[in-house]
Amino acid sequence: MYNTQFFGLAMIIYVISSLLYIINLVHRRMHIAKMAFWTAFAGLSCHSFALILRTLSSYRMGIGQPPFTNLYSSMVFFSWSVVLIYLIFEKKYGYQALGAFVMPIAFLILASTALMSNQIEPLVPALQSNWLLIHVVTCFFGYAAFAVAFGVSIMYLVKNYYEGFGGQNGIISLLPSTHVLDELEYKAVAVGFPFLTLGIITGAAWAHYAWGSYWSWDPKETWSLITWFVYAAFLHARFSAGWRGRRTAILSILGFLFVLMTYFGVSFLLGGLHSYA
Amino acid sequence: MKRIIKFFSSIKLAIILLISLAFTSIIGTVIAQKQNPVLYVQHYGEGLYKLFRSMGFFDVYHSWWFILLLILLSINILFCALRRLLRDLRHLRLSPTRLDDETARKFNLSHSMMLDKAVSECKDKVLSIIKKDMGGTIKQEQGEEGGFFFFSEKNRHSWTFFYLTHLSILIILLGGILSAVLGIKGYMQILEGEKTDKFYEYASQNEYSLGFTVRCDKFEIEYYPNTMRPKDYKSTLSILDQGREILKKIIEVNKPLHYRGMTIYQSSYGEDTSSGNLVLQVKPMNAESTELFQEFNVAAGGSFEFTGADGIKRQVKVLRFLPDFAMDGQGKAFSKSNQLKNPAVQIMVTKEGDTPFALWCFQAYPDFHMIKKGEYIYTLKGYKGRMYTGLQVGKDPGIWVVWLGCILLMIGVVLVLYSSHQRIWIRLTPEKPGCGLQIVGHADKNKIGFENKFKYICQELTDSLKQ
Numbered sequence: 117m118y119n120t121q122f123f124g125l126a127m128i129i130y131v132i133s134s135l136l137y138i139i140n141l142v143h144r145r146m147h148i149a150k151m152a153f154w155t156a157f158a159g160l161s162c163h164s165f166a167l168i169l170r171t172l173s174s175y176r177m178g179i180g181q182p183p184f185t186n187l188y189s190s191m192v193f194f195s196w197s198v199v200l201i202y203l204i205f206e207k208k209y210g211y212q213a214l215g216a217f218v219m220p221i222a223f224l225i226l227a228s229t230a231l232m233s234n235q236i237e238p239l240v241p242a243l244q245s246n247w248l249l250i251h252v253v254t255c256f257f258g259y260a261a262f263a264v265a266f267g268v269s270i271m272y273l274v275k276n277y278y279e280g281f282g283g284q285n286g287i288i289s290l291l292p293s294t295h296v297l298d299e300l301e302y303k304a305v306a307v308g309f310p311f312l313t314l315g316i317i318t319g320a321a322w323a324h325y326a327w328g329s330y331w332s333w334d335p336k337e338t339w340s341l342i343t344w345f346v347y348a349a350f351l352h353a354r355f356s357a358g359w360r361g362r363r364t365a366i367l368s369i370l371g372f373l374f375v376l377m378t379y380f381g382v383s384f385l386l387g388g389l390h391s392y393a
Numbered sequence: 394m395k396r397i398i399k400f401f402s403s404i405k406l407a408i409i410l411l412i413s414l415a416f417t418s419i420i421g422t423v424i425a426q427k428q429n430p431v432l433y434v435q436h437y438g439e440g441l442y443k444l445f446r447s448m449g450f451f452d453v454y455h456s457w458w459f460i461l462l463l464i465l466l467s468i469n470i471l472f473c474a475l476r477r478l479l480r481d482l483r484h485l486r487l488s489p490t491r492l493d494d495e496t497a498r499k500f501n502l503s504h505s506m507m508l509d510k511a512v513s514e515c516k517d518k519v520l521s522i523i524k525k526d527m528g529g530t531i532k533q534e535q536g537e538e539g540g541f542f543f544f545s546e547k548n549r550h551s552w553t554f555f556y557l558t559h560l561s562i563l564i565i566l567l568g569g570i571l572s573a574v575l576g577i578k579g580y581m582q583i584l585e586g587e588k589t590d591k592f593y594e595y596a597s598q599n600e601y602s603l604g605f606t607v608r609c610d611k612f613e614i615e616y617y618p619n620t621m622r623p624k625d626y627k628s629t630l631s632i633l634d635q636g637r638e639i640l641k642k643i644i645e646v647n648k649p650l651h652y653r654g655m656t657i658y659q660s661s662y663g664e665d666t667s668s669g670n671l672v673l674q675v676k677p678m679n680a681e682s683t684e685l686f687q688e689f690n691v692a693a694g695g696s697f698e699f700t701g702a703d704g705i706k707r708q709v710k711v712l713r714f715l716p717d718f719a720m721d722g723q724g725k726a727f728s729k730s731n732q733l734k735n736p737a738v739q740i741m742v743t744k745e746g747d748t749p750f751a752l753w754c755f756q757a758y759p760d761f762h763m764i765k766k767g768e769y770i771y772t773l774k775g776y777k778g779r780m781y782t783g784l785q786v787g788k789d790p791g792i793w794v795v796w797l798g799c800i801l802l803m804i805g806v807v808l809v810l811y812s813s814h815q816r817i818w819i820r821l822t823p824e825k826p827g828c829g830l831q832i833v834g835h836a837d838k839n840k841i842g843f844e845n846k847f848k849y850i851c852q853e854l855t856d857s858l859k860q
Binding site: 321 | 799
């Protein structure tokens, strides 16, 4: 299975890219930042190629499925989404400093798949549906954008903590201003929230066609709704209650913990309809 | 009264409700819902079981307090929307198109410059710049004392998207209520070749009439090549209405059948374990050649006879057939399911002139037998019965309301997050010499993006007017 070797290669490239982003944080050289971006882009291309290979080989095996149907492949896809969303963010808003916090997250997610079985397994009948593609893609784009927001929120708290001491020293002063970080954090949540909403809605539609019930309070459904509530609270706190800065950063970090619970916790701790991934 | 309205329309209540709903929802994912009370007592003990039951922890999402939270949320949304509507309508009327000092103080994006040209000279240049850089609807007004005002506004309807988002949530909740009140969900099991017009509701186990008849022509399981992993469950169903065959369709998981408001889903399957035939093999112990093997087809509850190599007649009677053999706590045999997972048969062998004896034969363990020396070995080779298909039937009149709400919610969320109401005011006042220009801007979202745009417009104005 060549696809796993390309995933490995992508992982190595992400390490290099993360290092370049961190070096750029310290030295602030335009050519290093550019190199970091293009390295990440090369990693993403390699990653995409591996995803295509995996899909093709599943078709050759007579199983024929999109490349995210068990925990291994969903994590690989999660990491891919994080890099994609991040690179779009960087291209759009031009803050390379974020890369030093987000690229390592993408790398760690991909690295953790080394501990899992990478077999391509046939799909149980309930998963054979066109809804699978749109449901999983929307959910994971949502998760990925929340991961970016999480990285930015951590940066915010770090920057805010040191600024509290009046220190404008060293690396900290090289981070974007708290004002910018606050806005970027909101922007990432504003990308994640519609995707999560669509993910929940497509999941409900699928459940309706497969099981005849659009909502059955299955643990995964319930936790995704809880996550939705937390980010809805974030948006309300920001829009209506005028929260900014530290408090919204904490809410965004809390929200990402709920994302992790929805993604991993439910599968490992609670079971239910989604027990396959 | 005012305090009640204020309480129900506060953002604080909204955040408290969202967090309460989040945390109470967790209970239902940690405690298994709607299980058999016996299991709960086993797991939690009598005392805790009674406490949890009285608090509704075993059916959290239908408990009175969870429903109360949802009702409060609905009231909260409704009150917020109404209060906001009053405010928005007032603002809409009062929104100034002429920049005055009060407006200038209210918004923090502001810039002033002194120009050495007259108002009339600057007017056209200002207009062309805001047309190019801002767009939207532009208003121009001649003020008193030779002044001139510009007002440009973009996405002025973005305030309505709040209502779209929040009302769509109320629509989804309404759909949920319709589903719960008018919908019904049940199941039926049909043997291949049989038909029925009845189904059983899940919760109450009451029998309901479908209003038409469903016949199962065939049920089959498809496997992935060279594996025992199921690829698909398929039922060929025919719908009969008033004696006439209306339609025939193969349903699969993910591909249900719709007829007269009812939807029929493939849900489970099993084997008819009462009317099928068992295949029993009989062979002498220590037999070398397979020539002496004999096979008999026998119905559950039936019997057959054969004459052994010793010339003595033997009668074999089937006492019990269990498709999924298991033992309970007291060592009694029972069947765990109606699926052929561990088929076992208990037979009674009567040898002429000997006392009858009973024994169990397992299909999965052919070497497990308890036979006297020199006797015959009985092996269960298989079971040939008809399959039955397990169908879920239901109707859900709330579903289209829910989908409508979902679509509106999706549109609303995107618009609320991405459409920002942007405004720019410009005032030209005659001064000696030339004129003064003041520009003020405001956006309710994407403030950084708008700030950059505002700075750019100021730069353009400076460049073209100061030459």
